Amino acid sequence: MVSIALKRITKDFAKKRVLDDVSLQVENGEFVAILGPSGCGKTTMLRLIAGFEQMNSGTIHFNDEIIASPEKNLPPEKRNVGIVFQNYALWPHMNVEQNVGYALKIAGVSSDERRRRSLDALATVAMENFAGRAPADLSGGQRQRVALARCLAANPSVMLLDEPLANLDVHLRASMEREFSDFHRRTRATMIYITHDQSEAMALADRIAVMDGGRVMQFARPHELYREPRNEMVARFIGNGLVLPVADLQRGRADGTVNVDIFGHRSEVRARKDQARLAGASIGVHPDDLKLADSPAEGFAAEVERITYRGSHVQVHFRPRHAPDLSLSLHASHDRRVSAGDTISVCVGDGWVIPEAA
Numbered sequence: 001m002v003s004i005a006l007k008r009i010t011k012d013f014a015k016k017r018v019l020d021d022v023s024l025q026v027e028n029g030e031f032v033a034i035l036g037p038s039g040c041g042k043t044t045m046l047r048l049i050a051g052f053e054q055m056n057s058g059t060i061h062f063n064d065e066i067i068a069s070p071e072k073n074l075p076p077e078k079r080n081v082g083i084v085f086q087n088y089a090l091w092p093h094m095n096v097e098q099n100v101g102y103a104l105k106i107a108g109v110s111s112d113e114r115r116r117r118s119l120d121a122l123a124t125v126a127m128e129n130f131a132g133r134a135p136a137d138l139s140g141g142q143r144q145r146v147a148l149a150r151c152l153a154a155n156p157s158v159m160l161l162d163e164p165l166a167n168l169d170v171h172l173r174a175s176m177e178r179e180f181s182d183f184h185r186r187t188r189a190t191m192i193y194i195t196h197d198q199s200e201a202m203a204l205a206d207r208i209a210v211m212d213g214g215r216v217m218q219f220a221r222p223h224e225l226y227r228e229p230r231n232e233m234v235a236r237f238i239g240n241g242l243v244l245p246v247a248d249l250q251r252g253r254a255d256g257t258v259n260v261d262i263f264g265h266r267s268e269v270r271a272r273k274d275q276a277r278l279a280g281a282s283i284g285v286h287p288d289d290l291k292l293a294d295s296p297a298e299g300f301a302a303e304v305e306r307i308t309y310r311g312s313h314v315q316v317h318f319r320p321r322h323a324p325d326l327s328l329s330l331h332a333s334h335d336r337r338v339s340a341g342d343t344i345s346v347c348v349g350d351g352w353v354i355p356e357a358a
């Protein structure tokens with residue numbers, strides 16, 4: 001069992017800083033997802049942990065051992081990590097079963113046992129009927145599934161996955177999601193999983209690291225990221241979040257709520273317990289937190305721009321009267337009859353005062 005610590009890692013490519021003072025402590029047996037916009041350094045971080053790149057400064061520790069630093073680089077094959085990367089190639093001269101069983105062969109597993117474990121792993125990814133095929137005769141998605149099976153069969157104590165489900169169709173994705181969950185429960189391997197799919201990350205991960213511009217913005221449990229984003233980047237990034245300016249923040253009750261002015265209407269929102277009084281701040285909300293109020297006294301005034309039909313509900317696009325430059329939207333049921341040009345009243349059901357200024 002392995003815990004992984006990244007300590008103050010920086011990595012430059014041709015004078016461009018790609019990882020900037022990244023620290024991350026992944027506990028033994030933890031499932032961690034990495035989310036962030038394209039180019040923020042996710043893959044580079046995984047390649048450093050795998051041993052395919054060397055950092056400019058910092059150290060990587062597996063348990064108490066330093067496995068990588070600018071002076072030291074334990075070779076990838078000595079790290080005992082399973083790797084499923086985008087485009088991580090299968091060996092072209094081996095058939096599917098040989099690819100899956102190769103690590104077991106190297107580890108001295110008998111051929112009967114190897115065959116059993118390889119076919120088991122292939123069945124897990126619905127590829128048992130392709131055991132004799134050459135990788136060249138498989139689709140991209142099928143190759144990805146074989147790469148996964150190869151990783152599962154080797155039963156590593158650390159698994160690094162870079163968008164392992166990206167090439168799969170929606171049904172296979174759902175069943176592979178369950179498979180990852182089961183695999184993790186069974187083996188308690190430490191897993192680091194890059195994905196662009198937030199719902200996948202939320203469903204699978206114990207904790208999620210949100211990255212931006214080569215830095216870790218927040219590393220927290222999924223519900224904490226969603227409900228208590230630390231800064232504006234995380235607030236906007238997670239769950240299509242919106243950031244609204246608020247004024248005259250007053251401490252509320254002891255439970256941590258505060259009272260703020262949102263576009264001319266006073267509302268209670270959540271905040272850190274030690275949140276100070278402020279003249280101005282920002283709150284993070286999600287589209288479902290904004291509701292059509294029943295009367296003008298219950299919300300802030302806004303003008304409806306347009307309505308979009310969304311099947312189960314309508315999406316009402318509007319601009320707050322106090323901030324006409326801001327375009328927002330909320331979901332309303334079909335029985336609320338609103339049209340473009342109407343004045344509506346909008347209340348904020350839930351909001352969170354973003355603690356770190358932009």
Ligand SMILES: Nc1ncnc2c1ncn2[C@@H]1O[C@H](COP(=O)(O)OP(=O)(O)OP(=O)(O)O)[C@@H](O)[C@H]1O
Nearest residue numbers: 013014018036037038039040041042043044045196
């Ligand atoms: N070998 C390399 N040489 C030069 N620049 C590189 C190299 N590898 C990555 N980069 C650059 O480093 C930055 C981070 O890349 P990385 O692949 O880690 O991002 P990412 O977050 O995984 O992106 P994506 O989500 O698109 O896969 C990018 O600007 C990329 O162009």
